[in-house]
Amino acid sequence: MSGAYSLSDYPIIENRPEDIVTPGGVRIEDITFENIERGAVSVYDCRTSKEGLLAQAAIAELTGDRYIAGSLKRAAEMVDIDGDKIIEIYNALRPYRSSEEDLTGLAFELRTKYGAEENARFIEEATAALKHRRKLRGNR
Amino acid sequence: MDVTKRYISLSKRKVNRDPITEPWPEIGLVLENAPEDPLPSIRVKDGVIIEMDGKRREDFDLIDRFIADYGIDKSGCERAMALPSADIAKRLVDVNVTRDEIVGLTVGLTPAKLMRVVCELNIVEIMMAQMKMRARRSIGNQAHVTNLKDNPVLMSMDAAEAALRGFTELETTGVVGRIAPLNAIALLVGGQAGRPGVLTQCSMEEAYELQLGIQGLTTFAETLSVYGTEGVFTDGDDTPWSKAFLSAGYLSRGIKTRFSSGTGSEVMMGAAEGKSMLYLEARCLWIIKASGIQGTQNGSLDGIAITSTLPGGLKTVASENLIASMLGLEVASGNDTYFTESDMRRTAKFVPTLFAGTDLITSGYSATPNSDNVFAGSNVDTEHYDDWYMIQRDFSVDGGIVPVKEEDVVRVRRRAGKAMQALFEELHFAPIGDEEIEAAVFAYSGEDIIDRNIRNDIRCAELVLTEGITGLDIACALNRRGFAFEGESILALLKHRVAADYLQTSAFVDSNLNVKSIINDRNDYRGPGTAYRPDEERIKKLNDNARLKTFRNILEDANACGPDGEDIDIREIGDAERGKRKDEVVIAVSPSFGSHQKKTLGDIPHLRVLDEVIAGIEEEGLRARCVKCYESSDLGVIASIGAKLSGSGIGVGIQSKGTSEIQQKDFSPLFNLELFSQAPLLDREAYRKIGGSAARYAKGETPEPLPARIDPSVHPLLIKSSVLHYFDTQRIVRRKKPVEFTYVEKGAKE
Numbered sequence: 068m069s070g071a072y073s074l075s076d077y078p079i080i081e082n083r084p085e086d087i088v089t090p091g092g093v094r095i096e097d098i099t100f101e102n103i104e105r106g107a108v109s110v111y112d113c114r115t116s117k118e119g120l121l122a123q124a125a126i127a128e129l130t131g132d133r134y135i136a137g138s139l140k141r142a143a144e145m146v147d148i149d150g151d152k153i154i155e156i157y158n159a160l161r162p163y164r165s166s167e168e169d170l171t172g173l174a175f176e177l178r179t180k181y182g183a184e185e186n187a188r189f190i191e192e193a194t195a196a197l198k199h200r201r202k203l204r205g206n207r
Numbered sequence: 208m209d210v211t212k213r214y215i216s217l218s219k220r221k222v223n224r225d226p227i228t229e230p231w232p233e234i235g236l237v238l239e240n241a242p243e244d245p246l247p248s249i250r251v252k253d254g255v256i257i258e259m260d261g262k263r264r265e266d267f268d269l270i271d272r273f274i275a276d277y278g279i280d281k282s283g284c285e286r287a288m289a290l291p292s293a294d295i296a297k298r299l300v301d302v303n304v305t306r307d308e309i310v311g312l313t314v315g316l317t318p319a320k321l322m323r324v325v326c327e328l329n330i331v332e333i334m335m336a337q338m339k340m341r342a343r344r345s346i347g348n349q350a351h352v353t354n355l356k357d358n359p360v361l362m363s364m365d366a367a368e369a370a371l372r373g374f375t376e377l378e379t380t381g382v383v384g385r386i387a388p389l390n391a392i393a394l395l396v397g398g399q400a401g402r403p404g405v406l407t408q409c410s411m412e413e414a415y416e417l418q419l420g421i422q423g424l425t426t427f428a429e430t431l432s433v434y435g436t437e438g439v440f441t442d443g444d445d446t447p448w449s450k451a452f453l454s455a456g457y458l459s460r461g462i463k464t465r466f467s468s469g470t471g472s473e474v475m476m477g478a479a480e481g482k483s484m485l486y487l488e489a490r491c492l493w494i495i496k497a498s499g500i501q502g503t504q505n506g507s508l509d510g511i512a513i514t515s516t517l518p519g520g521l522k523t524v525a526s527e528n529l530i531a532s533m534l535g536l537e538v539a540s541g542n543d544t545y546f547t548e549s550d551m552r553r554t555a556k557f558v559p560t561l562f563a564g565t566d567l568i569t570s571g572y573s574a575t576p577n578s579d580n581v582f583a584g585s586n587v588d589t590e591h592y593d594d595w596y597m598i599q600r601d602f603s604v605d606g607g608i609v610p611v612k613e614e615d616v617v618r619v620r621r622r623a624g625k626a627m628q629a630l631f632e633e634l635h636f637a638p639i640g641d642e643e644i645e646a647a648v649f650a651y652s653g654e655d656i657i658d659r660n661i662r663n664d665i666r667c668a669e670l671v672l673t674e675g676i677t678g679l680d681i682a683c684a685l686n687r688r689g690f691a692f693e694g695e696s697i698l699a700l701l702k703h704r705v706a707a708d709y710l711q712t713s714a715f716v717d718s719n720l721n722v723k724s725i726i727n728d729r730n731d732y733r734g735p736g737t738a739y740r741p742d743e744e745r746i747k748k749l750n751d752n753a754r755l756k757t758f759r760n761i762l763e764d765a766n767a768c769g770p771d772g773e774d775i776d777i778r779e780i781g782d783a784e785r786g787k788r789k790d791e792v793v794i795a796v797s798p799s800f801g802s803h804q805k806k807t808l809g810d811i812p813h814l815r816v817l818d819e820v821i822a823g824i825e826e827e828g829l830r831a832r833c834v835k836c837y838e839s840s841d842l843g844v845i846a847s848i849g850a851k852l853s854g855s856g857i858g859v860g861i862q863s864k865g866t867s868e869i870q871q872k873d874f875s876p877l878f879n880l881e882l883f884s885q886a887p888l889l890d891r892e893a894y895r896k897i898g899g900s901a902a903r904y905a906k907g908e909t910p911e912p913l914p915a916r917i918d919p920s921v922h923p924l925l926i927k928s929s930v931l932h933y934f935d936t937q938r939i940v941r942r943k944k945p946v947e948f949t950y951v952e953k954g955a956k957e
Contacts, residue, residue, distance in 0.1 A: 077726045080706035089705050098702050100686050100694070103679065110679045112705070113423060115461035119707035126726055127711065131311070132535065135712060137277075138451070138499025142458035142710075150421050153456040154414045160449035162441045186452070193448035196272050200437070202446060 072125040079122045086122060090114045090146070117146045137185075144183035160193055162202040169204070170194040222549035228516040235479020235487075238470070238514070238523040239326050243481035247320035249288045251281050260319040268437040270490055273447035278497030280314040287315030296327035299336040299533070302734030306339050313533040314496070318489035321533070325485070325526040330559060333525045337563035339732040340532035342502075342725045343713040344739045346564040347375030348607030349539055350574035352394060353581035354653040357386045359664060360624050360639055361647045361656050363397030367623035368616050369574035370401025372592070373608040375715045376427060376539075378571055380410040380581055387411050388671035389664055391424040392681060396630060396693060397623035403696035404716035406463060406709075410582075413453060420462035422671070423678025423701055426709075427463035429504050429539065429570070433494045434468070435487025438478035451498035461704030463714060465502035465537060466495040470527055471510020484514060488527045496534045501712040503531050504570035506541020506560070509583075515546050515556075525559040532565070537713035537725075543571030545584035553586055554598070561598070561606050564739065566713045568607055576652045599749050605741045609748040620648045629688035630681060636670075637663035696720065761930045765804045765863070769812025774953035775801040783834045783947040786854030790829045792901045793858045794820055795849025797840045798938035800863045801950065804931060807865025808886040808924055811894070814952055819891050820859055823898020829855075829905055831898070833950065837943035840935040842866055843876035848945055850874070855905035859897060864931040865889050869901045880904055881912055886928065887921040 076082045084095045091112035093102075102108040124139035145153060156173055159165045165173075170190055178187035197203050217223070230237045250258035256275040257264045267275065280287075287295075295312065298304040316324065328336060350369040354361050366377050379394045381387040391409035398405040406426040409419050419425045431454055433447070434440045440447070450466070457464040468491035470484035479487065488505065495503050507514045507524045514520045528540040542557040560568050572595075573580040573588035580588065587595060592608075599606045624644035631639050643657045650656050670676065678701055686694030699720040703709055709716060714724035732738035741749060768774040777800075786793065794817065801813040821831040834852055836845040846860025846868045856872040857880075865886035868879045883889055883897060896913050903910040 074726060077711070077724075078706070078708040078722045080703060080708055080722070084706070087706050095702050095705055098698065098705070100683065100698065103683055110423070110677045113677075113679050113701040114704070115459060115707050116705050119705055120459070120710070123707045123710055130726065131307075132712070134277075134496055134499045134535075135501055136499070138455050138458060139707075139710065141452075141455040141499075145456055145459035148456075148459070150417065150456075150460075153453070153459075154417070157414075157449055157453040157456065160446055160452055161444050162446055186455075189448070189452065192276065193446070193452075196269055196448065197446065199267075199272075200269050202269065202441065 072122060072129065074126065074129055076122075077126050079119060079126075083122065087116050087118050089116055115146060117143045120146065141185045141189065144181065144186050148181055148183070156190070160190070162197070163204055163207045165197075166204045167194055167198055170197070220549070222547070222552060225547045225549060225552065226516050230517060232481055232483075234477075235474040235482060235484065236513070236517065237483045238517050238519055239322055239483045239485040241481060241483035241486065244322070244483050244486045245319050247288060247317050247323060249279070249284045249317055251285060254281055256281065256284075260317045269446055270435070270437055270440065270494060274318070274490065274493040274497055278314070278493045279317065283311070284315035284317075287312050288317065288320055292320065292323040293327050295324045296332070299324070299328065299340070300332050302339070302732070306730055306732060309340060309533060310535040313535075318486060318493055321489040321530050322483070322486045325529055328526065328529075330522050330525060333522065333529050334559050334563040337525070337529050337532060337559070337565065339730070340529060341563070341565055341730050342532065342535060342537050343566050343723070344728045344730045345723065346605055346607055346739065347567045347715055348373070348572060349376040349378060349567045349570050350374040351543065351571040351580055351582050351585055352377050352379050352574050354575060354579040355382060355581065356653045356656070356658065357382050357390060357661060357664070358647070358653060358656055358659060359389050359393040360627055360643050360659070361650060361653060362390060362393035363400070363623040363627045364620035364647050365575050366394045366397030366407070367401035367619040370398045370405040371611055371615060371619045372574075373402070374405065374572065374574065375567060375607060376406045376408065377574070378408045378410060378429070382581055383661070383665065384411065384415070385665050386661070386668045387415065388419060388424060389668040391419050392630070392671065393627065395424055395678065395697060396626050396681065396685065399693040399696040400623040400626055401619045402718055403692070404700070404718055404720050406716060417453070417457060417460065417462070418672065420457060421460045422675065423704070424671070425462065426700055427465070428457055429465040429467055431464065431500075432467045432472075433491045434476065435473050435490040436478050436480050436482065438480065439473050439476040442476060442478065447494050447498070450494070451500075454498055454500050458710055461707055461710070463709050464500055465504055465539060466498070466500050467504050467508060468492065468495065469505045469508040469510045469541065470523060471507050471513035474513050475510060485523055485527060489530055492527075492531050492534055492536065496536060501710070502537025502539065502566065504539035504541070505531055506538075506570070507544075508541055508570070509544055511541065511544045511546040521556055528560060528565060535712065537566045539567035539570035540565040542569040542586045543582070545577065545586060554594075556586055562602065562604055564605070572608070579652045596749075596752065600752070603741075603746070605739075605745065605749060610751050610753070612753070617648055624648060626685060626690045626693050629690060630684050631667075633684035633688060634667070634676065636667040758926070761927050762934055765806065765931055765934070768805050769810075769815065773812040773814050774805060775812065775814035775817070775950050776953040777801045777835070777948050777950045779835070780947045780949065783852050783945040785852050786832060788830070788854040790905070791832050791854045792824050792829055792898070792905050793832050793834055793849040793853035795834045795836050795845045795852070795858055795860050795945070797845055797862045797935045798835070798837050798940070799935045800835065800861065803938055804863035804934065807863070807889065808928055808931065809865055809889050811865060811889065811891060813863070814950070815891055816861060816865065816894050817950060819894035820861070820898035823895040823900075824902040827899055827902030827906065829902040833948050834945045835948055836945050837940040840932065840939060841876070842868055843879070846870035846879060847872070847874070847876040852945065853905075857901050857905040859901045862886075862932070863935045864928050867894070867897055869897065869904060871904065883913070885916065885918065885921055887924050888916045888918055
């Protein structure tokens with residue numbers, strides 16, 4: 068991502084496509100049937116990119132929307148997290164599923180393994196809230 | 208008790224089958240301001256909210272804490288909360304206060320305060336506020352596309368037709384959960400065949416839905432439900448954190464995401480804690496906002512069958528949509544659940560959102576007959592398309608869909624079916640036969656199609672998951688098989704996923720495959736003449752109607768002969784003289800009668816009109832004389848001319864459109880003996896009776912007036928009547944005296 072965005076950069080796909088590199092390392096304009104048939108582009112390249120999400124977060128922030136910006140930043144951290152892992156953490160955050168240690172462990176994993184600082188903090192805050200309202204495992 | 212016939216009739220009206228209730232706060236059956244609702248309050252200390260809506264931080268439940276920590280704007284809340292509710296309500300309807308200013312203020316308001324603010328507004332003020340507060344400038348609409356048989360061929364075609372009609376988004380689900388991947392594919396392929404860029408969804412259990420999104424088979428999700436009490440949230444096996452985490456997971460896969468909420472849900476779940484529906488909904492909306500999710504589908508949704516039973520219920524539903532917009536959220540504003548048998552109530556339900564305009568006016572217009580709607584039926588379905596179009600036309604509003612030609616519907620339905628056929632072949636799925644396609648193209652509902660072996664389709668659906676068949680595979684297969692148009696659209700949607708432009712608030716993909724959202728299409732309403740107004744091209748589309756042909760054909764139609772080709776040949780004899788015989792009745796007709804117009808509004812050939820009136824006169828032993836008036840087409844005038852020329856002093860005036868009266872020579876033209884004003888109701892027998900009555904007047908009798916017939920349903924013919932009268936008037940010849948004539952049936956032997 069090449070730094071500052073302005074609102075006129077939106078839509079990014081039109082105005083700043085060079086900023087986006089797909090998870091497979093190709094550029095958006097290279098996603099063509101020709102390249103797919105040649106095997107140069109795969110489904111992996113059609114996944115949402117971290118750069119794209121961060122660019123959108125920056126755009127949202129420019130409009131003063133810290134809410135959208137926040138979730139997009141958390142989403143950007145999740146690009147590299149497996150779908151199964153996301154579902155696992157989701158389940159862990161449901162009521163009466165996890166102990167405090169389980170959740171602390173997940174936050175640690177997010178922070179160290181995935182560099183997902185925003186998400187790690189989010190889990191820690193959830194832990195405190197669930198503990199306070201007795202929604203941890205065994206509290207029922 | 209004695210019963211009146213009117214009450215008996217009223218009791219049979221469909222509206223009286225709709226359930227109604229009275230407030231019952233203990234179970235949460237109360238719209239707003241329940242005794243248990245807290246008073247609005249806020250206290251911030253060191254950047255932390257330590258009190259909200261009368262509760263201290265240590266007593267916060269999960270929802271309070273989530274809203275307080277991630278939602279409420281801590282820098283502005285004390286200032287915003289200090290404003291009287293009525294003051295904020297006035298700003299909502301003040302065109303000089305912008306949407307963005309209101310959003311900036313609203314994020315400082317607690318749920319209890321939000322409820323109080325919108326309670327200040329009446330329905331028209333809610334609509335004015337909604338018009339200003341909608342996130343996006345342009346409006347949209349969403350369709351439900353399902354069928355009871357989970358038939359992928361029919362589903363793809365219904366998706367294509369819905370997309371062609373203009374729906375921004377399409378939503379499906381499955382009767383059988385395991386077939387969902389196939390349904391998602393049917394919507395994806397059919398949708399793009401109808402209109403490139405249409406976004407699609409398959410509503411399923413959350414993890415399942417995420418998987419479909421990850422594989423690129425869907426583009427949006429909206430089934431993440433939130434609730435207003437901790438109890439219901441817990442019963443739903445979620446916490447605000449679990450929902451917020453999962454939704455960010457959706458975003459990470461490029462799935463446009465909105466949450467679901469709505470008044471009445473806590474009552475249904477039996478844990479409203481005595482709080483009012485609107486207060487709880489304000490909490491839901493705050494959870495959504497605090498999660499950083501761009502939008503909501505709300506407006507009671509399934510709860511409408513509860514909310515709508517209370518006095519003020521539908522106003523409350525409109526105000527919950529407004530709260531969402533005030534928070535800056537995209538709103539798919541309900542109108543998606545069947546709740547009444549009354550067509551008038553059904554219409555009244557969507558009027559506030561249709562007229563004000565929301566991001567998506569319905570969150571599920573049933574693009575199939577309701578009998579095939581797996582979401583238990585919508586407020587409006589395929590039966591109502593033309594009503595909806597008419598209402599758009601009547602009020603010059605854009606409800607997101609436009610009339611389309613039947614031939615185009617057939618074309619895109621067949622195209623969708625053929626694309627599915629090719630795709631299934633490429634994927635080695637259970638084949639789709641040509642006859643299946645043809646049956647589904649022309650089907651009314653799933654009743655009319657050729658059934659498939661659903662077990663085979665389920666096996667194919669399971670393959671989609673186990674083999675990881677993706678949107679890209681589908682795009683490539685379609686492209687290979689000559690469906691480049693659909694293939695390119697799907698590929699374009701996948702490219703959009705990479706850049707994530709459509710994750711911004713209120714995003715959609717237009718027909719040119721460009722993303723529009725609050726960022727480049729922000730609602731900028733500043734009063735009359737500003738913000739979204741349909742442009743000329745759009746208005747033309749909105750106003751188009753196949754039935755306009757009828758209007759354009761009116762004259763041609765009037766010129767046409769009678770139903771059996773009965774045409775009249777009028778033969779003018781010369782200037783009409785004043786009659787001397789007391790036993791005559793003069794029939795005076797208007798300028799174009801029988802010459803430039805050939806039949807009445809009631810479809811009676813002019814030939815037969817004269818035949819019958821004359822026969823009626825002759826049956827009374829009198830004789831008739833026919834006169835054509837050229838100086839006027841006015842019924843009063845021509846009837847008076849006839850009466851004055853008549854030896855008996857009695858004349859019958861007949862206009863080309865069929866309107867008639869019996870006149871007496873001494874009356875002023877504005878008065879008459881008898882007037883027969885509703886021409887469409889005059890049949891041959893009526894004309895015969897008119898002749899008979901006229902003759903009896905001529906004999907000096909006082910006949911009983913002919914029975915009046917009034918049928919309001921002929922009133923729409925007024926426009927045709929006006930046009931025919933205009934053409935009659937065009938045939939006036941100034942200072943040309945009345946001419947006596949005889950006539951024969953054209954072509955008949957003489």
